[in-house]
Amino acid sequence: MQIVHYVEELRGIISEAKKQGKSIGFVPTMGYLHEGHLSLARRARGENGLVVMSIFVNPLQFGVNEDYEDYPRDLSRDAPMAEAAGVDVLFCPGVADMYPRGYATFVEVEEITAVLCGASRPGHFRGVTTVVAKLFGLVQPDRAYFGQKDAQQLRVIEKMVEDLNMPVEIVPCPTVRELDGLAMSSRNAYLSPREREAALVLNRSLRRAEEAIRAGERDANRIREQVAAMIREEPLAEIDYVSVNDGVTLREIERIGDRVMVALAVRIGMTRLIDNLQMNLGGEG
Numbered sequence: 061m062q063i064v065h066y067v068e069e070l071r072g073i074i075s076e077a078k079k080q081g082k083s084i085g086f087v088p089t090m091g092y093l094h095e096g097h098l099s100l101a102r103r104a105r106g107e108n109g110l111v112v113m114s115i116f117v118n119p120l121q122f123g124v125n126e127d128y129e130d131y132p133r134d135l136s137r138d139a140p141m142a143e144a145a146g147v148d149v150l151f152c153p154g155v156a157d158m159y160p161r162g163y164a165t166f167v168e169v170e171e172i173t174a175v176l177c178g179a180s181r182p183g184h185f186r187g188v189t190t191v192v193a194k195l196f197g198l199v200q201p202d203r204a205y206f207g208q209k210d211a212q213q214l215r216v217i218e219k220m221v222e223d224l225n226m227p228v229e230i231v232p233c234p235t236v237r238e239l240d241g242l243a244m245s246s247r248n249a250y251l252s253p254r255e256r257e258a259a260l261v262l263n264r265s266l267r268r269a270e271e272a273i274r275a276g277e278r279d280a281n282r283i284r285e286q287v288a289a290m291i292r293e294e295p296l297a298e299i300d301y302v303s304v305n306d307g308v309t310l311r312e313i314e315r316i317g318d319r320v321m322v323a324l325a326v327r328i329g330m331t332r333l334i335d336n337l338q339m340n341l342g343g344e345g
């Protein structure tokens with residue numbers, strides 16, 4: 061595995077791979093890798109001639125009072141994990157190389173970025189789409205792999221690619237969880253043992269919603285209320301949002317139809333965690 065720190069060096073590797081006719085699979089991350097990231101890399105390994113993973117804690121997608129400075133970073137831990145998952149090129153650029161003095165170009169997807177995490181993190185998705193568009197320009201992937209854990213991010217990237225006719229296939233990958241159900245996240249490293257226990261309320265409330273929907277509940281408000289009530293029982297948890305939306309436009313719904321996403325953002329102490337459940341009920345009544 062090659063570890064690459066500079067844009068110009070990456071360009072050389074990509075143009076060589078293209079000359080050799082290799083397909084390129086790309087996994088963008090902010091590092092501090094866990095099984096969620098590695099599942100994306102393994103999938104990419106199985107489907108492409110060259111696998112590129114980026115590790116870049118992107119300052120543009122963090123708000124002023126967010127955890128940019130504290131976000132965990134450890135390349136010596138990440139590199140062997142990426143290599144074992146089949147990554148060929150680990151691209152770890154510096155901020156000054158990605159956003160040199162005078163940098164002035166941004167990519168913004170409207171509407172679906174105004175709700176859910178976009179509502180509580182203004183500018184977040186603008187930062188995400190800008191860096192992902194830039195990375196797509198550099199890596200020129202045939203396929204790019206994104207986790208369903210960040211369901212809104214995945215929709216926003218799909219929309220950007222569709223609207224800007226970017227020649228890349230977006231491959232959604234399922235959420236990887238700890239044995240007890242907590243969705244893996246680099247931010248789980250912030251949790252104290254007591255908070256780690258409290259964080260289970262996200263998955264628990266989603267499983268409760270899933271059961272209720274499977275049992276025939278179609279009133280979205282009842283689901284919102286059940287989920288919110290369950291989270292409120294956990295003293296360390298503070299709700300940012302509980303959404304029952306259609307999974308595509310991300311608009312809140314009243315009645316649950318063929319497709320539904322239940323999405324949560326919950327603060328556990330100082331740590332903001334997200335999780336979601338997506339169900340396709342077509343044919344199930």
Ligand code: AMP
Nearest residue numbers: 089090091096206207209210235236244
């Ligand atoms: P991050 O490093 O948090 O920006 O995540 C990089 C990529 O890994 C994104 O596409 C995430 O959706 C994906 N990812 C993060 N956590 C998980 C998880 N638990 N399961 C699957 N994919 C994940």
